[in-house]
Amino acid sequence: MRELNLDRLRTLVAIVDLGSFAAAARALHLAPPTVSLHISELESRIGATLLLRQRGRVRPSGVGETLVARARQLLADAEQALEEVKRQVQGLEGRVRLGASTGAIAYLLPQALEMVGQSHPGIDVQVMVLTSEETLARLSGGTLDIGLVALPQAAVDGLSVKPWRRDPVMAFVPAGWDAPRTVTPQWLAAQPLILNAPNTRLSRLTAEWFAAAGEHPAARIQLNFNDAVKSLVAAGYGATLLPHEVGQREMGVPPADPRIAMRPLKPKLWRPLGIAYRAGEPEPATQYMLDALWALKQA
Template sequence: MNSLDLNQLRTFVDVIELGSFSAAAEHRGISQPAVSAQVRQLERRLGVRLIERSGRRAQATAAGQELLVHAQRIAQEVASTLETLLPHREGTHGRIRLGTGATACIHLLPPLLKRLKQRMPGLEITVRAGNTQEMLKQLESNSLDLALVTLPAAGRSLEVIELYQDEMVAVLPLSEAGGLEALDAARFHRQPLILYESAGHTRHLVDRWFAAAGESPKPSMELGSVEAIKRLVGAGLGWAILPRLALPPEGRDAEIEGLPLSPPLMRSLGLVMRRDKRSSRALYETVEALLSLRTC
């Protein structure tokens, strides 16, 4: 009982997940008697029956169901361990799951990820977009490795590094921006407002900016897409407050213009990861790439 055979555990999991000894044998590339022998050896070692037949299908006993949970977790840990060692053998491969907001995904990450892929051609990068709370939940459940999100972000198991200061600006139809400079909250009072959906951190920042001036915004539209808000503003359907990051470098295009807010409003983007995250070259290189964004 001081040790378990990983091959026996893998065989047991295959039998349960595939539903039969023959399917497990085909999957593992060994004979069916060999599969049966491995399961019997595991049962003898543990002193319990693990598998029973229901018709033609092999099913876990109550003890087998308990073992299955731990065996699957062990398999994940073994795979993670081998992945951690892979860069030390080959130096160019790995996998990173990165979460971020849609604006950063579109306007900030592409050149950074391009440079990262040039350094590690075999790096597999999966990017998921969502709001800060969604990203933090996925970090805590370990379904993401890193997140670049609007701060604040808090969690006992999380490490947060502030990276990037992004100015929030008023976004107007180009035809309505002539002669205007910095806009205070009162200038928005009679305008139809098109704002972020209320669940996100960026919207909370905007609401607090209005509240500090004694205003309570009543948006005519709330959307989760910055690009959709820009198009609606360009069509003359309202004014918005968006990150300058979402605008062209000169702050304007053929349909909209970005103007400063008075008083200024900034949002902070930060890198968030689990404190106990196992290090790998893929993780190290991705963190270093994101740290290059640091402006604060």
């Protein structure tokens, strides 16, 4: 026996607690020779006597007392580990690692997190701000469980990516501007612009929207944090294009800043999002989070 075996340690502890090999055998439902074999193997592994027979009762030696103390802790740790895993299997506890963009985290994710928190308070959802490419890479690498990603995405082996939402992209302009009721690429390209950084799917979507009309405007500044972008719009620094998540009022999102006017686009532009996760049957905690996200899916 090259490594300590928990069954052998359990036998040792039972003998010390009950005072005899026979009593330990009865309590552990083992044959007496098996109990003796467990102790012989332990003593051979340790290289010392672990138990002493004194006045009809078995007691631990000095080395035995040290090993028994350690054995109790190891057995308790093993029992706790099994209990924690059991609770995860039952969906009572668990960890879910989720990646999403700042926009989804700000407006779409909080309601799903609240749903999971109310129904399964033992589940810990860890959220990371990532681009869609980073999210898919981490899902493939096993360091993420769920991702909210922009669509379309190329197929990735071992991952399932399903459509989730399709929200309109709107023009956000300073309220003091004389903006038309419907904003066109030609009008917007002539204004100072605040746009998303070029490594995002939204940046590519808006660039294609402008390019289809023959426009290729340069932004005054490029940011990935939508609330910071809106703050600059409110300050009159420029206009921007951002998704408007349908149903924000129902999600508890505060009313729009009165310094910002929101206008629909012509032609219309949509930001599709999908839910990505590893193929196969998810763990219970991951499934509960997926269920909460699917509850926010647009009809």
